[in-house]
Each structure stands twice: as C-alpha cells, then as structure tokens.
Amino acid sequence: MVTLLENAQQLVNTISDEVQFVLLGENTHGSEEFYKMRSEMTKILVEKRGFRVVLVEGDWPPFYRINKYITSEKSMDNTAKESMEGIKNYPLWMWRNGIIAELIEWLRKFNLENEKRKDLVYMLGMDTYSLLESKRWVCAFLDKVDPEYSDIIKKQLSFLDEYNSEKEYAKDVVYGKLKQYSQQIQDLYQNILSKIQWEKMDKYFKKCPELGIDKFAVISCEQSLEVMINADEYFRKLYLEPPGSNASWNTRDQHFSMTIMRMHEQLKNISHNGERSKIVVWAHNSHVGSSLASERGGQNFEKNDQWNLGQMIRSIYGENKSKIFGFYTHHGTVTASPEWGVPCQTYELNPALDESYEGQFHKLGIKQFFIDFNKNTPDFLSEPRLQRWIGVSYVKDNELKSHYGKTKILEQYDCVVYIDKTTALEPFDDGIANRI
Numbered sequence: 001m002v003t004l005l006e007n008a009q010q011l012v013n014t015i016s017d018e019v020q021f022v023l024l025g026e027n028t029h030g031s032e033e034f035y036k037m038r039s040e041m042t043k044i045l046v047e048k049r050g051f052r053v054v055l056v057e058g059d060w061p062p063f064y065r066i067n068k069y070i071t072s073e074k075s076m077d078n079t080a081k082e083s084m085e086g087i088k089n090y091p092l093w094m095w096r097n098g099i100i101a102e103l104i105e106w107l108r109k110f111n112l113e114n115e116k117r118k119d120l121v122y123m124l125g126m127d128t129y130s131l132l133e134s135k136r137w138v139c140a141f142l143d144k145v146d147p148e149y150s151d152i153i154k155k156q157l158s159f160l161d162e163y164n165s166e167k168e169y170a171k172d173v174v175y176g177k178l179k180q181y182s183q184q185i186q187d188l189y190q191n192i193l194s195k196i197q198w199e200k201m202d203k204y205f206k207k208c209p210e211l212g213i214d215k216f217a218v219i220s221c222e223q224s225l226e227v228m229i230n231a232d233e234y235f236r237k238l239y240l241e242p243p244g245s246n247a248s249w250n251t252r253d254q255h256f257s258m259t260i261m262r263m264h265e266q267l268k269n270i271s272h273n274g275e276r277s278k279i280v281v282w283a284h285n286s287h288v289g290s291s292l293a294s295e296r297g298g299q300n301f302e303k304n305d306q307w308n309l310g311q312m313i314r315s316i317y318g319e320n321k322s323k324i325f326g327f328y329t330h331h332g333t334v335t336a337s338p339e340w341g342v343p344c345q346t347y348e349l350n351p352a353l354d355e356s357y358e359g360q361f362h363k364l365g366i367k368q369f370f371i372d373f374n375k376n377t378p379d380f381l382s383e384p385r386l387q388r389w390i391g392v393s394y395v396k397d398n399e400l401k402s403h404y405g406k407t408k409i410l411e412q413y414d415c416v417v418y419i420d421k422t423t424a425l426e427p428f429d430d431g432i433a434n435r436i
Contacts, residue, residue: 001375005368005417008040011325012049014372014415020278021260021313021322022051025285025413027358028390029091030335030344031422034327035099042280043106046121052277053263054107054123057256057284058095060227061133062086063125064220070107071120072214080104081428089129091392093335093344093427101428119271122216126259126281128252131166131231134224141221144211145204156188170235182236189232193225205269215270223262230255246306253287257312283309285326286389289412290314294405310412319414326413328387330362333424336394346424347394356386357409361418368419373410381416384408 003010015022022045026034045051056063062084069075069083077083080101087095104123111120135157142150159178163169172178173185196204204218230251237248260279267277281288290311313322331351337344352358360380361369371377386404395402409416 002364002366002369002371002378004366005370005419008037008044011037011041011370011415011417012044014370014374015045015049015323016320017049018320019323020264020276020317021281022279023281023283023288023310023313023322023324025283025288025324025326027285027326027328027388028334028336028394028422029094029284029392030390030425031327031329031332031419032099032425033329033419033422035097035425037327037417037419038282039099039103042103042282045278045280046107046110050278051280052119052121053267053279054121054282055126055260055263055279056095056123056282057127057287058087058125059089059127059130059133060125060220060223061130061137062088062095063123064137066104067123067216070104070123071111071216073112080108090341091337091344093425094392096428097425098428099425119273119277122263122267122277124263126256126283128227128230128234128255129166131169131228131235132160132163134227134231135160138221138224138228141217141224144213145207146200149200153192156192166231166235170232170239173232174236174239186229186232189225189229193222193229196225197222219263219266219270222266223259226255226258226262230258250307253308254312256283256287256309257316260309260313261316281309284389284391285328285387285412286391288324289326289407289409290324293408293411323415324413325415325417326409327417327419328358328361329418329422330358330420332422334390334394334422335424335427336390337392338395339393342393344427347396349390349422350396350399352388353386353400353404356388356404357381358388358418360385362420366418366420368417370415370417372415373413377410381410382408 024038024041042054065086066083069077083104084096084101107121107123139150139154142153173182178185201218205215208215208218234248234251237251241247260281264276264279268274287308288310291306291308292311310324331349334347334349335344336347352362384406386406387409388403389405390403
C-alpha cells in the first residue's frame with residue numbers, strides 16, 4: 001500500500017519495538033532529501049525509541065573525534081564543524097555538510113541534557129579504508145595505558161611509517177618490497193589484535209578510569225586493529241582481483257557487518273545496565289538492501305557471489321530484529337564526481353528508465369511516498385526490475401551499464417521511501433569538501 005510521505009515519524013512508526021537494527025539506505029551518495037529524512041528518523045529513534053548508536057559509511061578515526069565531541073564536554077573541539085576537521089579523505093561532501101553538522105550538534109545536546117541517563121549516544125564510522133590513521137591511533141592509546149607494550153608495537157609496525165597512503169602501502173605489499181613479507185604482515189596484525197583481546201582488554205577497561213580515560217577508548221583500540229586487518233585485506237584484493245570480482249566488496253561489507261556486531265556486543269561493557277545497544281546504520285542502498293535479491297548475490301564464492309551487510313544482519317539476527325529502508329528518486333540534481341578521487345560537482349540526473357522501479361514509482365504521480373512491505377504492496381514490486389545505484393561517481397553517458405542492476409525489491413528491503421525529485425547535497429562552502 002502506497003502512503004503519502006509527510007514526515008519522518010511516519011517511517012519510524014513502521015518499526016516494531018523488537019527491532020534492534022534500523023538500516024537507512026540511499027540510492028545516491030549526494031541527495032539532500034535523503035540526508036534530511038535519515039537525520040530526522042535518527043533523532044526520533046534516539047529520543048523516543050532508545051537507539052544509542054549511529055553507524056555511518058565513514059572512517060573510524062575521524063568519527064572517533066566527532067564522537068568525542070558528541071559524548072564529552074572535554075572535547076578538544078568547540079563546534080561540530082571543528083570536530084569534522086579530521087575528515088580529510090575523499091569523498092568529503094558525504095560528511096562535510098550542514099545536515100551532518102546539525103545532527104552532530106543535536107546528538108551532543110541530547111547527551112549533555114540527559115546526564116542523569118547514564119548511557120550516551122554514539123556516532124561512529126564503520127568503513128575500512130584508514131589503515132595508517134588507525135595504526136597511529138592505536139599507538140597513541142597504548143602510549144597512555146601500556147607504554148612498554150606501545151614501544152614493542154611501534155617497533156613492529158615501524159615499516160608503515162614511510163607510507164603516506166594506503167594505496168602506496170598496498171602496492172608495495174602486492175608488487176613491491178613488502179611482497180616477500182606479505183603473510184608475516186597479516187599474521188603480525190592478527191597477533192597484535194589477539195594479544196590485546198585475550199590478554200589486555202580487561203586490564204585496560206580497569207585502568208582507563210584510573211587515568212581519566214573514557215573506557216570507550218578500549219573499544220576503539222580493538223576496532224582500530226580490526227580496521228587495520230580488514231583494510232590490508234581490502235586493498236590487497238583491490239589490486240589482485242580480476243575484473244568483475246566481488247572479493248574487495250565482500251571484505252568491506254563484512255567489515256561493516258562485524259563492526260555493527262562488535263558495537264552491539266562491546267558497548268554493553270560500558271553500559272550502566274549491561275544491555276546491548278540498538279543501532280541505526282546509514283549506508284548506500286547497495287549495502288543495506290539484501291544482496292540475495294540481486295543478480296549477483298549469493299552465500300559463497302562458487303559463482304563469485306556478492307554479499308552485503310543487509311543480508312548478513314538479517315541472517316545473523318533474524319528478519320524480525322532488523323528494519324531495512326531503501327531510498328529512491330527519479331530525477332533532479334545530485335552531488336558526485338566524474339570518477340574516484342576527483343572533486344565533486346552538481347549533476348542533473350537523467351530521468352530514471354521507464355522500466356525500472358523508479359520509473360514505475362514516477363508513473364504513480366505522487367511526489368513522495370513510502371511503501372511498507374508488511375502491508376499490501378503494488379503488483380509491480382513482485383517482479384525483478386532494474387533499479388539505479390549512484391555512488392560517489394556519476395557517469396551520465398553510460399548510466400545503464402554503470403548505475404543499474406536488476407533486483408527483486410520486495411526481498412531487498414522492508415520499506416521503500418520514494419522522493420520523485422531530489423536536490424544535490426551541498427557541502428560546506430569552505431573549499432575543503434571539494435579538495436582532494
């Protein structure tokens with residue numbers, strides 16, 4: 001049943017009380033309306049439904065700084081925009097924009113005004129690109145809580161100090177001077193993580209309060225090491241996989257999923273009542289909508305299958321514990337780049353193909369609506385159709401090949417949100433969001 005969309009509360013009303021994970025998608029990474037609607041939904045879920053973690057498709061280290069601003073009056077930053085200065089890598093416009101800044105300020109105010117409620121709300125990144133920055137964060141943390149072990153780790157990881165980017169490092173691991181040590185490097189990262197998990201985390205949880213350090217830093221240490229392990233694997237596969245391979249994609253989405261699981265489990269260690277936190281996730285439709293409903297989706301590598309976090313969260317926790325929203329548009333403008341690493345610009349979207357889901361939505365003649373799949377759904381949703389995915393880049397002249405895939409939308413999501421005409425997301429007007 002198609003319902004006219006008037007506000008975010010309508011969408012939240014479709015979420016049952018037993019849901020622990022709300023996954024909010026977008027079929028572009030640069031549409032303002034998607035950001036606004038997801039922000040309003042997030043606020044309601046935090047304020048009225050007790051959700052305590054917001055995980056986004058951004059990197060862990062810069063969002064750790066943002067989270068510090070949200071959760072502590074002792075933050076080094078005085079404003080949300082200052083706290084976002086750690087976001088330095090492409091695609092900057094996704095997070096360096098006014099909608100995200102406003103949400104950060106709202107979350108900080110919510111935490112500060114609810115001091116009697118002991119459990120804070122966290123906003124964190126779940127991506128896997130930041131190997132080098134994560135290494136620096138781990139060493140800085142160990143300097144404070146375990147200086148002797150920190151000296152050991154710094155020596156073991158000193159080979160990373162000469163690299164300015166993960167791609168430079170990965171090229172050397174795959175093709176260059178680190179190739180002969182490739183397996184030893186992977187083993188080293190894993191051994192450091194295992195030692196901290198099995199021998200040191202409990203000690204660190206006890207020691208941090210004595211040193212005046214937030215116990216969340218212990219969780220961040222573990223997560224930063226996981227980022228290093230998975231970033232190493234991701235970038236290796238990016239260089240080694242043949243055309244059409246899903247190997248690096250699967251590594252990244254597995255990291256997303258494991259991060260969600262880790263926050264769900266680990267935050268109970270610093271909760272006043274020991275309960276697991278309910279989590280809101282922001283990511284592209286291609287990540288949140290179950291891959292099993294797509295042409296390339298599967299459960300193993302027999303046919304080079306693709307899997308994603310939506311599929312894994314459903315599989316691990318059960319469909320009744322998650323609610324997945326897909327967001328769609330037909331035409332308008334979008335912020336994107338012509339290719340990876342190139343400054344963003346505003347594009348006029350080609351109207352969606354008539355035979356696509358978006359084309360069918362457009363024919364309904366309603367400016368914005370949602371369809372909750374728990375109720376009766378239009379017949380055309382039961383058929384496999386094309387749908388459009390625009391990530392950080394937009395290739396207008398080759399859109400059918402670059403940005404469309406066939407899926408069964410009823411199996412991807414629990415609810416579809418449609419806004420017929422969307423506008424380009426506006427990055428901060430400070431030159432940084434366009435700079436590489």
